[in-house]
Amino acid sequence: MSHSLFTLTILFFTLSSFVTSHSPSSLSSSSSSFSYSQPQPSSSSPLISEWQSAHATYYAASDPRDAVGGACGYGDLIKVGYGQATVGLSEVLYERGQICGACFEVRCVDDLKWCIPGTSIIVTATNFCAPNYGFTSEGGGHCNPPNKHFVLPIEVFEKIAIWKAGNMPVQYRRINCRREGGIRFTVTGSGIFISVLISNVAGHGDLIAVKVKGSRTGWLPMGRNWGQNWHVNALLQNQPLSFEITSSDGKTVTSYNVAPKDWSFGQTFEGKQFDT
Structure with a gap:
């Protein structure tokens, strides 16, 4: 070269x-x-x-x-x-x-x-x-x-x-991708701005929709910020977080209470994985 x-x-x-x-x-x-x-x-x-x-x-x-x-x-x-x-x-x-x-x-x-x-x-x-x-x-x-x-x-x-x-x-x-372990959610942001990097996704690997839920909220759709970083404006502190993700083939995986009530920004949590 x-x-x-x-x-x-x-x-x-x-x-x-x-x-x-x-x-x-x-x-x-x-x-x-x-x-x-x-x-x-x-x-x-x-x-x-x-x-x-x-x-x-x-x-x-x-x-x-x-x-x-x-x-x-x-x-x-x-x-x-x-x-x-x-x-x-x-x-x-x-x-x-x-x-x-x-x-x-x-x-x-x-x-x-x-x-x-x-x-x-x-x-x-x-x-x-x-x-x-x-x-x-x-x-x-x-x-x-x-x-x-x-x-x-x-x-x-x-x-x-x-x-x-x-x-x-x-x-x-x-x-299809085959991964070890579950899907990973890295939570960053500040105040009511919540950003989540989603990685280690098996199956089709790419995502078309993400939702987040606190113990005091319903399911909140997240927007794609860039790549596989997704964001929402919501007050979610001091409540466990659940995630619902949908891959490009239309399959959905829901991981309940992935982050505990005392989660903090900068932490990574592991949820369920797509079957492969």
């Missing part, structure tokens, strides 16, 4: 964290080391779409501790359990953030020189690869519409292709 292409890839991609995975018991742990932890598809999953054509490039972070962020709002991916097996998507695939949390299987095709035969990777959508209209979609604007483009950490890219391949033809398909 040429130096100029690598530089362009960095400019197009809002970096997210590509770090080690964790078990549900280590929600507050941290690490600066890199390891590859690939999520697994559900063997009973009904969601396996047809293979479609796209392209993929890669990026390499100089220091994983400097690569915390991402357009889906997950922040430090070690704390939400996604590890390095993550991907930034071009505008056509990103769906204004609704796709965040979904899983894709990606394989290298049509290049006997650079592809690693018989391999594929499974990655979670955690970021957005922004268009760069200073270039045409064929001449460097890899993430410009109508291109379907994946930006991968180099450690993941090298599972399916030699790094020198550069802008690599690939095929991809949506699959």
